[in-house]
Amino acid sequence: MTDTAPGTASRTPTRRYGTRPTMKDVAARAGVGLKTVSRVVNGEPGVTPDTERRVQEAITALGFRRNDSARILRKGRTASIGLVLEDLADPFYGPLSRAVEEVARAHGALLINGSSAEDPEREQELVLALCARRVDGLVIIPAGHDHRYLAPEMAAGVATVFVDRPAGRIDADAVLADSFGGSRDAVAHLIAHGHRRIGFIGDLPGIHTAAERLRGYHAAMSEAGLPVHDAWVSLGPTDPERVRTAATAMLDAAEPVTALFAGNNRVTVTVVRVLAERPPAAPVALIGFDDFELADLLSPGITVIAQDSAQLGRTAADLLFRRLDGAGGDPRRLVLPTRLIPRGSGELPPPATP
Amino acid sequence: MTDTAPGTASRTPTRRYGTRPTMKDVAARAGVGLKTVSRVVNGEPGVTPDTERRVQEAITALGFRRNDSARILRKGRTASIGLVLEDLADPFYGPLSRAVEEVARAHGALLINGSSAEDPEREQELVLALCARRVDGLVIIPAGHDHRYLAPEMAAGVATVFVDRPAGRIDADAVLADSFGGSRDAVAHLIAHGHRRIGFIGDLPGIHTAAERLRGYHAAMSEAGLPVHDAWVSLGPTDPERVRTAATAMLDAAEPVTALFAGNNRVTVTVVRVLAERPPAAPVALIGFDDFELADLLSPGITVIAQDSAQLGRTAADLLFRRLDGAGGDPRRLVLPTRLIPRGSGELPPPATP
């Protein structure tokens, strides 16, 4: 289309809007071969300084930028990894996402991410879209419980690491926090401060971490020889209304709980609100799973089981890139420890029994 | 390589690890032409139900998944947009990022994002990497002040919308919050409650929003006929140490400020901590720019200038896709309003003068 004969005076090659110059255009303008341009663009050796200069000039003049789609097609590797999580807006996932990004960056890879909104179908849709893009690897915080759909992809070489929750019905690497241990510690802590009737408000029971935390709760109670009433356990969505209802019911029962263990971030925040509205005369002890900003500035400060979400992401991404670098071996399951941070709310004693 | 003759009994085609089946393989297995497979995969009309079934079977049997790199190369559109922000881990950007993602999803596009860490060079590096990937559009929260490097890309058809801060040295769409107006409101609010010596602790002066907020501060002060001491204004990085030092200096001066206006989220949080450590006898009024979770549960609740970061992201993404759908016209600058939410900390009176 454009006249590329060397003699022609075409200082400003008129290009259609949306059409970008290619290596061919650069080559024509610089009066060199296609491959030479490729060599310059990729910093390969074997190009005379003078030739390189000519090519560079043509690149700048035309505003050429390599088309990575073509490059990827040719090379087979995309230098990008996918991250599928539940909700980017959740403060728990921000640092995790950022940590994965940093590791990716250190390996020269880009990060493509998406939110599953805790919907298994959407998770699958996203994951497969990423596979179609031929991401080199995947970090997944799973929403569903059946990941057999991933088997062909993994067999085809897509490295995959699950985070926060394990994969369902397939064998895959996973990096988890010690939900069970953390929860047992939390409840044991409340028991040590004299509580006997302890409520647990958690996430949907289908979510692995929620189930593990419930298990930790039961373990601590039974280790202390304490019974657990059905009414003391409430699992469900973490929207404020549900949590508010559950908490109120436990606190206003005939035999009210004297302490609450909140199964995650969002539950804790809602419980804090509920407690703030109640008479301060009868304070209720509270421990939350997950740390959150300003937890120490509330009065009382909120005692939490902290898990380092950035560390979780970093560990997962590291493992992913080790796999990509060829590390073999069976799928591994890494469990990161949690840490109880006492701040006051978890150390409140139960009210004196009448 | 693999024997694809129809008669051969190859139920499990042995493929090299990392080699994926292509449409050619599917076509051979189904005994149809290449293009027919393409038609089935893309749901194009003109395929007999029987043929379609055969193709589908071959696809499942081989575990075929379309290679989007090749597709993109051929079609020219990537159905993906890039988002460059400062730090994914910052709670201000989580909802923004999520909102952009939702809009992208509604348009069938994927989101590739990266953090600039407030480093102009890294911003440029990221943006250009995204351009090389041929993203259809870009949403940028700029770190630098010179975006001329983007001109060739935009000329080549990459739609670009700046958010939170305008572009530098080029003309481009931008979606901003009303930093100036919000800040003026905040400071006027403090003045209305009797304050005369008001401190401002903000972000680096090079950041557009920081400069605008400072301007709002000055406007409110001068509209009230109040002088501004140099010692009352401190701009700089938002790390806790710097902010702590600045706040302490203003509060412990010979003529201490009686109220503080914090220029953003992170500054506010640090200031809250500083104030919490001081004697409660002489409370200091505080208004922060940006709302944050639990601001209402602190005592006193923290009065803030709220900007809806999700709305910011949604608006920007909407504008981006309108541009991608062909909406022309000059670059637009949209300014979203802010809202003062009184919660107590901004309504504290100054201590009685002796």
Added chain:
DNA sequence: CCCGGCGCTGACAACGTTGTCCAGGGGCTA
């Protein structure tokens, strides 16, 4: 002076998909 080798360059195929175009067959109409 000739030959081997090395440093530089370019022609060409291939990556996997989609758009264009054409062929063959079957059904419908005149």
Added chain:
DNA sequence: TAGCCCCTGGACAACGTTGTCAGCGCCGGG
């Protein structure tokens, strides 16, 4: 029964890049 059109299917080129390989000078040694 001839003619036409539509429906289905396939061959082929093109997208922009990179890997392979071959060619062309030029230099140094024999």
